[in-house]
Amino acid sequence: MVRPKEFDERIALAAAMQVFWEKGYEAASLSDLTQRMNIQRPSLYATFGGKRELFEAALKAYVQSSLTYIENQLRSDPSVKKSMLAYFQGVIHGAGGSNPDFGCLCVNTMVELAPHDPVFADITGDFQARLTELFQRTIDHGIQSGELPKQLNASSIARVLTLSAIGLSVTMKTKPDPARVEHAAAEILTLLE
Amino acid sequence: MVRPKEFDERIALAAAMQVFWEKGYEAASLSDLTQRMNIQRPSLYATFGGKRELFEAALKAYVQSSLTYIENQLRSDPSVKKSMLAYFQGVIHGAGGSNPDFGCLCVNTMVELAPHDPVFADITGDFQARLTELFQRTIDHGIQSGELPKQLNASSIARVLTLSAIGLSVTMKTKPDPARVEHAAAEILTLLE
DNA sequence: CTCTTTCTATACCGATCAGTACATAATGAT
DNA sequence: ATCATTATGTACTGATCGGTATAGAAAGAG
Numbered sequence: 001m002v003r004p005k006e007f008d009e010r011i012a013l014a015a016a017m018q019v020f021w022e023k024g025y026e027a028a029s030l031s032d033l034t035q036r037m038n039i040q041r042p043s044l045y046a047t048f049g050g051k052r053e054l055f056e057a058a059l060k061a062y063v064q065s066s067l068t069y070i071e072n073q074l075r076s077d078p079s080v081k082k083s084m085l086a087y088f089q090g091v092i093h094g095a096g097g098s099n100p101d102f103g104c105l106c107v108n109t110m111v112e113l114a115p116h117d118p119v120f121a122d123i124t125g126d127f128q129a130r131l132t133e134l135f136q137r138t139i140d141h142g143i144q145s146g147e148l149p150k151q152l153n154a155s156s157i158a159r160v161l162t163l164s165a166i167g168l169s170v171t172m173k174t175k176p177d178p179a180r181v182e183h184a185a186a187e188i189l190t191l192l193e
Numbered sequence: 194m195v196r197p198k199e200f201d202e203r204i205a206l207a208a209a210m211q212v213f214w215e216k217g218y219e220a221a222s223l224s225d226l227t228q229r230m231n232i233q234r235p236s237l238y239a240t241f242g243g244k245r246e247l248f249e250a251a252l253k254a255y256v257q258s259s260l261t262y263i264e265n266q267l268r269s270d271p272s273v274k275k276s277m278l279a280y281f282q283g284v285i286h287g288a289g290g291s292n293p294d295f296g297c298l299c300v301n302t303m304v305e306l307a308p309h310d311p312v313f314a315d316i317t318g319d320f321q322a323r324l325t326e327l328f329q330r331t332i333d334h335g336i337q338s339g340e341l342p343k344q345l346n347a348s349s350i351a352r353v354l355t356l357s358a359i360g361l362s363v364t365m366k367t368k369p370d371p372a373r374v375e376h377a378a379a380e381i382l383t384l385l386e
Numbered sequence: 387c388t389c390t391t392t393c394t395a396t397a398c399c400g401a402t403c404a405g406t407a408c409a410t411a412a413t414g415a416t
Numbered sequence: 417a418t419c420a421t422t423a424t425g426t427a428c429t430g431a432t433c434g435g436t437a438t439a440g441a442a443a444g445a446g
Contacts, residue, residue, distance in 0.1 A: 110363050161359035
């Protein structure tokens with residue numbers, strides 16, 4: 001056809017995701033975004049539609065890659081307990097290129113936007129549901145392998161693990177004593193006994 | 194002296210707290226604030242210093258009243274388990290004039306401001322520490338009364354309860370199925386057995 | 387080459403932001 | 417009643433916000 005784009009949409013989207021992650025939706029200005037994405041303002045509008053649409057795309061990409069990453073982590077060890085612990089350690093110390101100071105983009109969005117915008121309530125609610133399902137499947141697997149006791153209420157415990165992961169990602173933003181938080185994480189996992 | 198103020202500082206501060214609670218710090222504009230506080234802009238600056246100082250004052254007032262409310266709730270029933278459950282029910286369904294859609298002002302602040310501002314990391318970190326202490330004292334009390342088993346790790350469990358409360362207040366913003374969340378809360382409290 | 391199409395770059399738009407200057411109104415002191 | 421002092425109300429400031437008009441640059445098609 002004609003003049004090709006001079007940038008890679010996926011790379012630009014990943015850069016936008018980082019900015020929203022670090023600053024939040026409102027606090028991320030178009031100047032911040034275009035600068036970090038290395039594109040000009042009209043290119044952003046032509047490609048993504050606008051700030052809100054860009055954020056929606058970035059958040060959805062985050063949900064996808066985050067869940068994929070977690071799924072792999074929950075399969076990283078034959079022991080369910082060990083891989084669960086590894087997951088929580090990752091939330092506490094940062095994993096997959098994430099900085100615990102900025103928590104989870106999805107959790108941040110629940111706080112900032114979900115109460116005022118049903119679209120983001122849906123997206124972030126879906127994230128929680130899928131994460132809970134991941135936990136539940138992992139617990140079920142552990143029960144089947146004999147590592148975990150049969151009488152566990154896998155569904156409720158999975159929901160608790162999701163709640164705990166959210167709580168952890170928030171609490172880490174206040175830079176608490178890591179040892180204390182690790183003890184708490186270990187205590188949470190006693191629910192699997 | 195001279196012309197007296199035409200408004201009550203405490204009432205105005207409570208109104209400001211509500212606005213920050215509903216909208217967050219950045220999204221709360223001075224127009225929002227002065228309107229809900231029923232004062233003029235220069236009065237706000239003369240009395241509180243500025244938007245940031247106003248927020249700081251509102252947050253500190255929130256921490257104080259919130260902890261007092263929770264302390265009373267944790268003493269509301271001779272049974273530690275029952276009063277703990279009552280507390281979590283309050284987080285889920287709203288209590289003390291709070292709307293679960295907007296969660297906890299302190300949690301919201303952890304997400305929005307703590308990573309970028311050590312002052313608010315301190316205030317919100319302090320809130321968590323004091324809440325954890327409240328939980329721990331409650332657990333200790335339950336152990337002494339014989340309601341809870343002696344071998345509980347009160348310190349770690351208290352930390353988990355704080356984490357869970359934070360997670361709950363965030364998750365409620367996405368309007369999940371209340372029954373599911375209540376089951377999870379009940380599961381958390383099995384840590385007390 | 388020339389034309390057409392699409393992207394890029396600059397510069398701009400009205401709106402809104404937090405914060406303030408200034409004139410007026412209201413009170414206690416004298 | 418007059419003055420000093422403080423609060424109020426209006427109107428403004430420069431800066432920044434998200435979004436866009438417009439002109440020029442780059443590439444394929446003929």
